[in-house]
Amino acid sequence: MASRLRSKLDDPRCVPRAIAIALGVVFLLQMAGLAIHAMPGDLVLYFDYANHIKDGHVPYRDFQMEYPPLALAPILLAFVPSHIVGGFFTGFEILFAIESYLLALGAGLIVWSLMQRLLPEESLRQHQLRLGAYVVAFPLLGQLAITRFDLTPTFLTLAAVALWLRRTPRSEAGAWLVLALAVGVKLVPVIIGPLLIIDLLARRGFRAAVLHG
Numbered sequence: 001m002a003s004r005l006r007s008k009l010d011d012p013r014c015v016p017r018a019i020a021i022a023l024g025v026v027f028l029l030q031m032a033g034l035a036i037h038a039m040p041g042d043l044v045l046y047f048d049y050a051n052h053i054k055d056g057h058v059p060y061r062d063f064q065m066e067y068p069p070l071a072l073a074p075i076l077l078a079f080v081p082s083h084i085v086g087g088f089f090t091g092f093e094i095l096f097a098i099e100s101y102l103l104a105l106g107a108g109l110i111v112w113s114l115m116q117r118l119l120p121e122e123s124l125r126q127h128q129l130r131l132g133a134y135v136v137a138f139p140l141l142g143q144l145a146i147t148r149f150d151l152t153p154t155f156l157t158l159a160a161v162a163l164w165l166r167r168t169p170r171s172e173a174g175a176w177l178v179l180a181l182a183v184g185v186k187l188v189p190v191i192i193g194p195l196l197i198i199d200l201l202a203r204r205g206f207r208a209a210v211l212h213g
Contacts, residue, residue, distance in 0.1 A: 079095075
């Protein structure tokens with residue numbers, strides 16, 4: 001039994017499944033905590049935004065919204081299915097938590113792929129420990145992980161970085177597009193832009209950076 005478990009731990013193909021299971025347990029516990037403590041946080045605000053959209057109101061004109069326009073995408077992605085089955089807030093909470101889990105899983109898989117590319121000298125066990133730290137971070141965040149849409153720009157930013165590191169003109173163009181989407185959800189990822197430009201300057205020179213921009 002122990003040798004079988006060890007062989008699975010030494011198989012990199014098992015890592016994505018392990019991430020999915022570990023994050024699944026974490027998010028289920030967070031959803032249970034949200035149900036028990038009834039502290040939905042920003043979800044109430046998001047639900048209000050979504051209902052404004054449902055009623056035909058225009059953001060920034062008919063109601064105040066403190067985020068960029070694409071912030072509505074992860075909100076409506078959870079709201080629309082919940083509205084189909086009745087539009088109750090509890091359904092929105094559950095679907096938003098599921099969406100957050102999938103984004104966390106996607107981000108974790110990107111982190112896993114980046115580690116193999118950027119840290120090839122490290123052992124599989126070291127990579128697993130780093131991923132373990134990633135998973136453990138979510139309980140430390142508490143219910144913020146399932147009551148805020150920050151995982152959407154996080155996932156998009158990581159995807160942009162992963163595309164950029166492929167080092168092809170097409171993937172770099174794709175990285176700028178994905179990064180623009182991330183900024184359209186929340187402004188914080190804009191800080192990645194100058195870093196990409198610096199990297200481009202270092203590799204290709206000023207003229208290439210201007211043409212690329």
